[in-house]
Structure formats: C-alpha cells, structure tokens
Amino acid sequence: GDSVTQMEGPVTLSEEAFLTINCTYTATGYPSLFWYVQYPGEGLQLLLKATKADDKGSNKGFEATYRKETTSFHLEKGSVQVSDSAVYFCALKWSTGKLIFGQGTTLQVKP
Amino acid sequence: NAGVTQTPKFQVLKTGQSMTLQCAQDMNHNSMYWYRQDPGMGLRLIYYSASEGTTDKGEVPNGYNVSRLNKREFSLRLESAAPSQTSVYFCASSEYGTLNTEAFFGQGTRLTVV
Numbered sequence: 001g002d003s004v005t006q007m008e009g010p011v012t013l014s015e016e017a018f019l020t021i022n023c024t025y026t027a028t029g030y031p032s033l034f035w036y037v038q039y040p041g042e043g044l045q046l047l048l049k050a051t052k053a054d055d056k057g058s059n060k061g062f063e064a065t066y067r068k069e070t071t072s073f074h075l076e077k078g079s080v081q082v083s084d085s086a087v088y089f090c091a092l093k094w095s096t097g098k099l100i101f102g103q104g105t106t107l108q109v110k111p
Numbered sequence: 112n113a114g115v116t117q118t119p120k121f122q123v124l125k126t127g128q129s130m131t132l133q134c135a136q137d138m139n140h141n142s143m144y145w146y147r148q149d150p151g152m153g154l155r156l157i158y159y160s161a162s163e164g165t166t167d168k169g170e171v172p173n174g175y176n177v178s179r180l181n182k183r184e185f186s187l188r189l190e191s192a193a194p195s196q197t198s199v200y201f202c203a204s205s206e207y208g209t210l211n212t213e214a215f216f217g218q219g220t221r222l223t224v225v
Binding site for chain 1: 115141142144146151152153154155156159161162167169170201203205207213214216217218219
C-alpha cells in the first residue's frame with residue numbers, strides 16, 4: 001500500500017550546520033509531495049511542496065526535489081538555526097483527496 | 112479567520128465510555144481529515160471526507176466512526192474508548208481535487224483513556 005518513510009530522529013545539529021532529512025515513499029498514481037513542520041504544542045503547517053517529478057519546492061532556506069526515479073523527497077537546508085528546531089513531516093497527497101504522512105523527524109539545533 | 116477549530120482541547124475518558132470530537136473549518140474547503148499522532152508513529156489517517164457527503168477509511172479506522180455533518184463540520188466518534196486510543200487527534204481541511212493545495216490543521220485534542 002501507499003506509505004511514507006522518514007529517517008529516524010532525533011537529528012541533533014549545531015547552528016549553521018547542513019541539514020538533510022530523508023524521505024522515501026511508495027505510492028500508486030502520481031501524488032504531490034509536501035513537507036510540513038510542527039512546532040511544540042501546535043498543529044502542522046506547510047513548509048514546501050512539489051507537484052511533479054523533478055519539481056523543486058523551497059521556502060525559508062529549505063529545499064526538496066521530487067525524485068520519481070528514486071521515490072524520494074529529501075529535505076535540505078544549508079545552514080540551520082536554533083529556531084528551526086521542530087518536528088518535520090513528509091506527506092503525499094492524491095487528487096482523490098487522500099493525504100498521508102510519514103512518522104516525523106525531530107530536529108534539535110544547538111547554539 | 113479561525114481556520115480549523117477542534118473541541119475539546121483535552122479529554123480524559125474511562126475505558127468503555129463514548130465521546131465525539133468536533134471539528135469545524137471556515138475556509139470553505141471540501142476535504143476534511145482526522146489523524147491521530149502517537150510518539151514514533153507520526154500522523155496516521157483515521158478517516159477522511161473528500162467532499163461533503165462522502166467519507167473514506169484511512170490507515171487506522173478501527174474503533175472510530177465519522178460524520179460529515181455539512182461542508183464545515185466533520186466529527187469523530189469513539190463508541191467504546193480503549194486505552195490504545197490514547198493519543199493526540201488532529202483535524203485538517205484542504206481543497207478537493209487539486210493536488211498541490213496545502214492542508215490546514217487544528218490545534219489538536221489530547222485524549223487520555225484510563
């Protein structure tokens with residue numbers, strides 16, 4: 001069935017380090033791909049998205065490229081800040097409305 | 112704009128009790144969702160309603176029922192609560208049929224079943 005797998009956390013980095021959070025998926029059809037972020041005590045909010053193969057989504061210094069050949073959508077940022085500490089979720093959405101998430105990856109950035 | 116509003120925010124139930132979690136959105140979205148969030152498991156889809164009048168099972172529907180009352184409201188019912196249903200529940204809404212539209216989330220309901 002359809003599923004999303006993320007790298008296990010927590011990921012602990014020093015400020016200004018390079019970030020990669022891996023996301024791979026198994027999907028029927030042609031879903032759009034998303035990254036959402038959840039700050040403590042809050043609901044999820046959209047970080048970036050990509051709708052078709054080779055699209056690159058970007059926002060706030062974060063980037064991810066829709067790789068159909070490797071069924072991946074890895075999240076990257078060149079220089080993380082303490083304020084980036086949060087839980088990051090990879091997600092897939094189909095035109096039927098179905099929307100599923102990965103298990104989340106906790107990022108801790110230390111000064 | 113309130114966005115997506117969930118009630119209650121916290122609830123403690125005894126095993127076997129029933130309750131309904133309420134969700135309402137004011138963004139005129141067609142699609143609505145219920146998820147549960149458990150440590151290490153991420154968000155798992157319980158049920159979703161792609162449009163008013165339709166509901167579909169998600170990844171973990173057992174033990175739950177839903178009602179799409181109207182376009183704005185989508186409720187989740189636990190008929191006989193079990194400790195395994197202790198979780199944080201999130202409601203979300205989005206546009207229907209458009210792949211790249213984001214989902215908007217409520218603040219969550221923290222449910223404990225003792």
